[in-house]
Amino acid sequence: MHFGKRPRRWLPTLAILLLATVLVAIPxxxxxxxxxxxxxxxxxxxxxxxxxxxxxxxxxxxxxxxVEARDRDGAFLWQYDVARAVRAIDVTxxxxxxxxxxxxxxxxxxDAEGQVVWEFATGMPPADVAISSDGAVVVxxxxxxxxxYLIDGRDGTQLWSQETPSRVQSVAVSSDGTRVYxxxxxxxxxxxxxxxxxxxWETMLDRIxxxxxxxxxxxxxxxxxxxxxxxxxxxxxxxxxWRFPVSDRVTAIDVTGDGELVAASSWDKKVYLLSKExxxxxxxxxxxWVHTLSLDEDGVTLLVATDRNEVFVVGLAGxxxxxxTRARRLLYATAAALALGITAYLVLRHWIRTSDRGAEWWEPxxxxxxxxxxxxxxxxxxxLFMIPTFALLIAFSYAPTALGxxxxxxxxxxGRGRAPRWVGxxxxxxxxxxxxxxxxxxxxxxxxxxxxxxxxxxxLVVAELILGLRRARSQYLWRTLxxxxxxxxxxxxxxxxxxxxxxxxGLINNTLFLLGLANPASPPTWLADRSLALGSLxxxxxxxxxxxxxxxxxxxxxxxxxxxxxxARVDGATxxxxxxxxxxxxxxxxxxxxxxxxxxxxxxxxxxxxxxTQGGPAKATxxxxxxxxxxxxxxxxxxxxxxxxxxxxxxxMGLTLLNMRIIGGDAADR
Numbered sequence: 084m085h086f087g088k089r090p091r092r093w094l095p096t097l098a099i100l101l102l103a104t105v106l107v108a109i110p111x112x113x114x115x116x117x118x119x120x121x122x123x124x125x126x127x128x129x130x131x132x133x134x135x136x137x138x139x140x141x142x143x144x145x146x147x148x149x150v151e152a153r154d155r156d157g158a159f160l161w162q163y164d165v166a167r168a169v170r171a172i173d174v175t176x177x178x179x180x181x182x183x184x185x186x187x188x189x190x191x192x193x194d195a196e197g198q199v200v201w202e203f204a205t206g207m208p209p210a211d212v213a214i215s216s217d218g219a220v221v222v223x224x225x226x227x228x229x230x231x232y233l234i235d236g237r238d239g240t241q242l243w244s245q246e247t248p249s250r251v252q253s254v255a256v257s258s259d260g261t262r263v264y265x266x267x268x269x270x271x272x273x274x275x276x277x278x279x280x281x282x283x284w285e286t287m288l289d290r291i292x293x294x295x296x297x298x299x300x301x302x303x304x305x306x307x308x309x310x311x312x313x314x315x316x317x318x319x320x321x322x323x324x325w326r327f328p329v330s331d332r333v334t335a336i337d338v339t340g341d342g343e344l345v346a347a348s349s350w351d352k353k354v355y356l357l358s359k360e361x362x363x364x365x366x367x368x369x370x371x372w373v374h375t376l377s378l379d380e381d382g383v384t385l386l387v388a389t390d391r392n393e394v395f396v397v398g399l400a401g402x403x404x405x406x407x408t409r410a411r412r413l414l415y416a417t418a419a420a421l422a423l424g425i426t427a428y429l430v431l432r433h434w435i436r437t438s439d440r441g442a443e444w445w446e447p448x449x450x451x452x453x454x455x456x457x458x459x460x461x462x463x464x465x466x467l468f469m470i471p472t473f474a475l476l477i478a479f480s481y482a483p484t485a486l487g488x489x490x491x492x493x494x495x496x497x498g499r500g501r502a503p504r505w506v507g508x509x510x511x512x513x514x515x516x517x518x519x520x521x522x523x524x525x526x527x528x529x530x531x532x533x534x535x536x537x538x539x540x541x542x543l544v545v546a547e548l549i550l551g552l553r554r555a556r557s558q559y560l561w562r563t564l565x566x567x568x569x570x571x572x573x574x575x576x577x578x579x580x581x582x583x584x585x586x587x588x589g590l591i592n593n594t595l596f597l598l599g600l601a602n603p604a605s606p607p608t609w610l611a612d613r614s615l616a617l618g619s620l621x622x623x624x625x626x627x628x629x630x631x632x633x634x635x636x637x638x639x640x641x642x643x644x645x646x647x648x649x650x651a652r653v654d655g656a657t658x659x660x661x662x663x664x665x666x667x668x669x670x671x672x673x674x675x676x677x678x679x680x681x682x683x684x685x686x687x688x689x690x691x692x693x694x695x696t697q698g699g700p701a702k703a704t705x706x707x708x709x710x711x712x713x714x715x716x717x718x719x720x721x722x723x724x725x726x727x728x729x730x731x732x733x734x735x736m737g738l739t740l741l742n743m744r745i746i747g748g749d750a751a752d753r
Contacts, residue, residue: 120384121157122395125149129388130374131171135178136216136299136340138379140195141386142181143394144169150183152197155384157396161197170209170226176216176258176299176380180236182223184209190223192239201239205232211253215260216299220277222263224251231265233277243280247273255295255304257318264304264318266292272306274321284321288314294335298342299380303359305345307333313347315361325361329353334373340380344399348373354387356399367397371504391504392494484732491726503722510726519702519710526617527706531685537627538681539674545628546636547662562637569630577694580623584609610696613703620691620704632677639673640666683735707731 127147134141140160144150146168152160167187174181180200181193186208192200207225214221214236221234229247231254234240250268257263262283265273270290274283289310296305297318304316309332315324331350338345344364345357354367354376371391378385385397434441459466491510493503514520545565552558568576583590586606595601609619643666651661667674689709692698698705698713707727715724 120155120396120398122393123153123157125151125388125392125394128374128390128392129394131169131184132375132377132386132388132394133172133174133181134377134379134384134386135174136176136380138381138384140174140178141377141396142172142174142178143375143386143388144172144183144185148185150181150193150197152181155396163193163197165191171212173212173214175214175218180214180218182212182214182221182236184212184223190221190234190239192221192236203232203234203239203241206230210251213254213256215256216258217260220256220260220263222254222256222265224254224265226250229267231263233263242277245275245280252291252293252308253295255297257297257301258299259301262301262318264295264297266295266306266308268292270308270310272304272316272321274304274318286316286321286323294333294347296336296338296345298338299340300342303338303342305336305338305347307336307347309333311349313345313355313357313361315345327355327357327361327363329355335376337376337378339378339382344378344382346376346378346385348376348387352389354385356385365399487725488729488732489725490722491729492722493725494722495725506722510723511730513723514727514730517710519705520707522702523705523707523710526704527686527708529617530621530706531682533621534681534685535678537624538629538632538677541627542629542632543636543670546633546640547666549637550640551658565628565633566630573690574694577623577691581610581695584619586611611700613700616696616700616703620696623691623695635673635677636670639670643669679738679741683738686731686735 125143125145126149127145129143129145132141132143139155141153141155142150143153144165148164148166148168150163150165150169150172152162154160165183165185165187167185169183169185171184172181179195181195183191183193185191188205188208190203190205190209190212192202194200203221203223205223205225207228207230210224210226212221212223218236220242221236222231223234224231227250229249229251230244231247231251232244233242235242247265247267248269249271251265252268253266255264255266256277261277263275263277265275267273268291270288270292271285272288272292272295273285275281276283288306288308289312291309292306293308294306297303301318303324304318305313306316307313307329311331311333312326312328313333313336314326316322317324327347329347329349329351330353333347333349335348336345343359345359346354347357348354348369350372352369352372354369354373355363356365356367358364367385367387369387369389371389371393374388374390376385376387382399385399386394387397388394435445436442490503492505492507494506494510495503549558549561549565552561582588584592586592586608589609591609592601592606595607596603601607607615609615647665647669648661651665656664687708689706689712692704692706692709693712696704698709708731711724711727711731714720714727
């Protein structure tokens with residue numbers, strides 16, 4: 084295939100024009116939504132923020148335990164480390180007192196300079212905290228419990244506490260400190276009198292209450308949660324005034340001092356700005372799920388913190404709906420991609436048609452492409468029928484594996500409306516610096532060696548014993564008896580062994596009690612004792628006669644020619660000598676295969692830990708696979724878990740390739 088060499092002088096000009104179109108079409112991307120005054124990347128996810136009444140003092144806290152104060156322009160003021168994840172923050176109207184609820188099971192109060200004023204200890208990690216405008220009253224709730232505390236904001240002493248039937252998710256306090264508002268898990272909002280501790284009113288809303296805010300004049304309370312609505316209540320009577328539907332769960336609410344503007348964020352990456360009458364004024368689109376937001380008293384600025392480790396302040400006067408902006412960016416991106424493609428094609432075509440070197444470069448490639456196209460077209464029906472198979476294989480095998488590896492380079496928490504954020508090798512660094520990993524690797528090595536022993540020794544011995552039986556019927560009977568346990572689910576077997584090792588009712592301890600080898604007053608706790616747990620986990624399944632390796636070994640033994648056995652007998656070999664010098668060398672391919680499969684299965688498995696020890700006690704039975712499960716499923720750190728999975732994948736892939744090479748070598752030798 085060869086293009087002619089008639090030059091088209093207009094092609095370079097058109098290519099240049101298209102390239103210029105691309106450069107013009109790609110806008111400079113700004114950080115934060117339209118109207119952003121300043122933007123800051125933080126070291127960790129920001130779960131809490133607050134703003135003084137005039138908006139001149141901003142404070143926010145991260146999951147890493149750092150509390151930072153900034154001015155309206157984003158200039159750094161001070162930083163304080165509470166050493167535990169910050170869950171909630173509130174400030175007084177003047178900004179002279181900051182209360183911080185953190186995972187250290189305490190509320191810490193700081194002054195405007197970041198110095199500790201007092202600290203109040205809670206029974207459980209706190210869930211939310213609020214302080215009155217003058218700093219006289221502080222209310223804090225506990226996670227997973229229905230208890231909340233009233234604290235004197237001046238010295239941190241407890242005024243009183245209340246236990247409610249349902250978990251308290253959010254709290255608020257009136258500006259003058261006379262009333263406290265509580266939002267509960269059972270969708271109820273309650274109002275208490277601070278002085279008398281009396282319940283003033285109780286209102287049932289749609290679903291779980293995750294956010295509360297009260298106006299400075301004490302006339303209205305705003306609530307939101309998993310009911311996907313923002314609801315306004317009369318702060319005196321609890322009467323429902325209006326409700327505004329949003330498209331997802333409400334995560335945070337704040338209100339201006341005069342109550343004329345309400346800001347509510349939802350899981351769909353939007354901040355709704357509502358009027359006092361419940362009408363939408365503006366919509367701010369964010370790049371990720373909003374954890375917390377804060378309005379100043381006049382509604383001029385809005386502080387927002389998202390799940391992308393970012394904090395920014397939006398000037399509401401300049402904020403606009405992001406729908407038009409997103410549409411323009413999508414149009415620009417499409418036009419840019421199309422223009423780039425056309426430009427590349429025209430430049431390549433012009434080079435091939437006008438240059439001897441281009442024509443020489445294209446000649447062999449055009450021949451190969453043409454031949455491949457003709458071959459494909461002649462077999463098009465066969466390829467058409469193969470499309471469903473390859474589509475399913477890619478969708479459910481290769482794509483998940485590739486995505487899992489890719490997520491190892493990102494920070495990602497699925498199910499919360501958050502897009503993955505590229506962090507490079509940060510997750511891999513955290514894996515290597517995790518103090519649990521060396522202990523997990525040590526445990527894994529012990530388990531791998533034990534699994535190799537259980538896979539190779541017991542089944543080989545039983546296979547030899549069955550082969551030694553003279554009657555074929557006896558061989559068939561014993562083979563069947565050892566294969567029957569294969570149909571029993573592994574979960575049932577593990578649960579049975581957990582009951583056997585029960586310290587009070589288990590078969591093992593009761594046998595030891597009868598023999599006088601254990602004291603019923605202090606029985607051995609096989610799965611709960613740090614010194615015994617790993618050994619007990621390995622002991623599960625005794626005597627370790629796996630049906631699959633037994634069949635593999637037995638199948639290998641029956642393929643050995645009887646002439647070899649007769650020759651060994653003539654040479655005077657005993658049964659043990661024959662096994663060591665004849666059977667095992669011949670069974671080397673089976674031993675290699677079972678060894679690799681045992682190592683791979685051991686590295687991947689965490690089922691025993693899941694059903695028995697949960698990786699404990701004190702990480703005594705944790706493994707890399709269990710740590711991956713904990714970080715991914717329970718802690719929702721999917722990027723970190725994916726990085727750990729990628730490391731395991733590389734190890735398993737290396738062993739798999741080694742296994743393929745070994746099997747290939749044996750086949751060639753035969």
